[in-house]
Amino acid sequence: xxxxxxxxxxxxxxxxxxxxxxxxxxxxxxxxxxxxxxxxxxxxxxxxxxxxxxxxxxxxxxxxxxxxxxxxxxxxxxxxxxxxxxxxxxxxxxxxxxxxxxxxxxxxxxxxxxxxxxxxxxxxxxxxxxxxxxxxxxxxxxxxxxxxxxxxxxxxxxxxxxxxxxxxxxxxxxxxxxxxxxxxxxxxxxxxxxxxxxxxxxxxxxxxxxxxxxxxxxxxxxxxxxxxxxxxxxxxxxxxxxxxxxxxxxxxxxxxxxxxxxxxxxxxxxxxxxxxxxxxxxxxxxxxxxxxxxxxxxxxxxxxxxxxxxxxxxxxxxxxxxxxxxxxxxxxxxxxx
Numbered sequence: 347x348x349x350x351x352x353x354x355x356x357x358x359x360x361x362x363x364x365x366x367x368x369x370x371x372x373x374x375x376x377x378x379x380x381x382x383x384x385x386x387x388x389x390x391x392x393x394x395x396x397x398x399x400x401x402x403x404x405x406x407x408x409x410x411x412x413x414x415x416x417x418x419x420x421x422x423x424x425x426x427x428x429x430x431x432x433x434x435x436x437x438x439x440x441x442x443x444x445x446x447x448x449x450x451x452x453x454x455x456x457x458x459x460x461x462x463x464x465x466x467x468x469x470x471x472x473x474x475x476x477x478x479x480x481x482x483x484x485x486x487x488x489x490x491x492x493x494x495x496x497x498x499x500x501x502x503x504x505x506x507x508x509x510x511x512x513x514x515x516x517x518x519x520x521x522x523x524x525x526x527x528x529x530x531x532x533x534x535x536x537x538x539x540x541x542x543x544x545x546x547x548x549x550x551x552x553x554x555x556x557x558x559x560x561x562x563x564x565x566x567x568x569x570x571x572x573x574x575x576x577x578x579x580x581x582x583x584x585x586x587x588x589x590x591x592x593x594x595x596x597x598x599x600x601x602x603x604x605x606x607x608x609x610x611x612x613x614x615x616x617x618x619x620x621x622x623x624x625x626x627x628x629x630x631x632x633x634x635x636x637x638x639x640x641x642x643x644x645x646x647x648x649x650x651x652x653x654x655x656x657x658x659x660x661x662x663x664x665x666x667x668x669x670x671x672x673x674x675x676x677x678x679x680x681x682x683x
Contacts, residue, residue, distance in 0.1 A: 374405065374406070374588070375432070376408070376409050376586070377415050377416070377421045377433065378410070378411055378435065379412070379421070379435045380412070381539075381564075382412075385493075385559045386493060386560055386563075389614065390409060392611065394409050396611070397603055397607045400603050405604070413538065413539060416430075417537050418439060418537050418539075419435075422435070422483075425485065426485060426589060431592050433587045434584065434585070435584065436451045436518075436584045437587075438452045438518055438519070438521070440483075442519060445659050446479050446660075446667075449665060449669050450583075450585070452580055454521050454522060454656075455578065455648065455649050456676060457676070458495075459581075460492035460494050460583075460616040461616065463583060464612055473487065475671050479664055480587055480590075481590060482664075484589065484590045484591070485588065485590055488593075488605055489585070489586050489605055489609055490608070491583070491584050491615045492582070492584070492616055493559075493616065494557055494619045494623065495577030495578060496582070497573045497576075497577045498553070500552030501545070501570050502551050503572050504574055505638050506640060506644040507529055510529045512531070512532060513531045513532065514549075514550045515531060515534065515551055515552040515554060516533075516540075516550050516554060517533030518554060520659075521659045522554055524655050524658060525651050525652055528651055528655065529648070536550075538555065541553045541555055545569045545570060553566060557577060558627060559623050561573070562626055571636060572636045573630070573636070573637055575638075586604070656669055
């Protein structure tokens with residue numbers, strides 16, 4: 347019993363020494379294109395809280411919302427160049443660097459729901475395949491969070507493929523511009539936070555922005571009274587990607603916390619969006635917004651254009667390899683022939 351007190355003191359002293367030997371808290375500067383008011387912005391805030399709590403304050407995150415530091419498409423380069431530490435937008439924004447980034451963010455009509463796409467990343471070799479691409483650009487792919495299929499917003503009816511003719515709309519860069527152009531639309535690439543004003547002033551007729559709930563958060567249905575639900579045309583995966591040098595300097599347990607927290611975010615994000623979108627659809631119908639559910643025939647026309655676009659867009663070895671990986675996985679699941 348006499349040893350108890352000295353032993354306790356020794357343990358306390360060792361703990362104090364360990365505490366003082368821990369380096370200063372890691373601070374990561376991350377930018378997202380989502381505003382804090384949107385559901386996705388709230389999910390990003392949850393990620394920050396989870397990481398800081400699980401790390402017992404060792405990891406601090408300074409989140410910049412609404413692309414407040416640089417434009418959304420410039421976030422990746424800002425992280426590479428040290429202006430930021432991490433990019434929380436999406437891989438498809440970087441398709442101009444290499445078309446492979448399109449298939450690192452949105453297969454555009456390939457997967458039906460976020461769980462299928464996450465399965466490729468977690469169980470189909472996707473995380474490794476993505477880092478083969480990201481590492482070559484001095485970035486580390488950490489994880490995905492996928493809200494689910496998006497819904498177009500429009501000031502004109504969008505009942506089928508024919509309604510895309512001469513339809514001016516905000517489009518993200520990449521495959522979407524190719525596919526919709528081939529269908530007769532006029533895509534205009536613009537930053538995420540310019541959409542509302544462009545709709546309000548009539549520069550565009552509609553937007554490929556987000557899902558129902560996030561579109562509401564952006565105020566789009568205050569102007570655009572037409573949309574489609576369920577979504578079918580796009581299901582972008584927002585990523586967390588960090589400067590490779592910054593990532594490699596993190597202790598392994600910090601890397602693990604950031605990665606596991608992303609996988610947790612993915613589950614919470616997909617499920618809450620499923621719930622919220624169902625509720626939002628009811629609310630929008632009650633307010634007089636027209637929600638169009640496309641027929642199997644119209645969906646088949648769109649997917650035929652998408653498959654043609656895949657082949658046309660995959661022009662580099664990296665893009666062909668990623669596309670093949672996705673298709674092989676979909677075929678193995680019986681979701682594609």
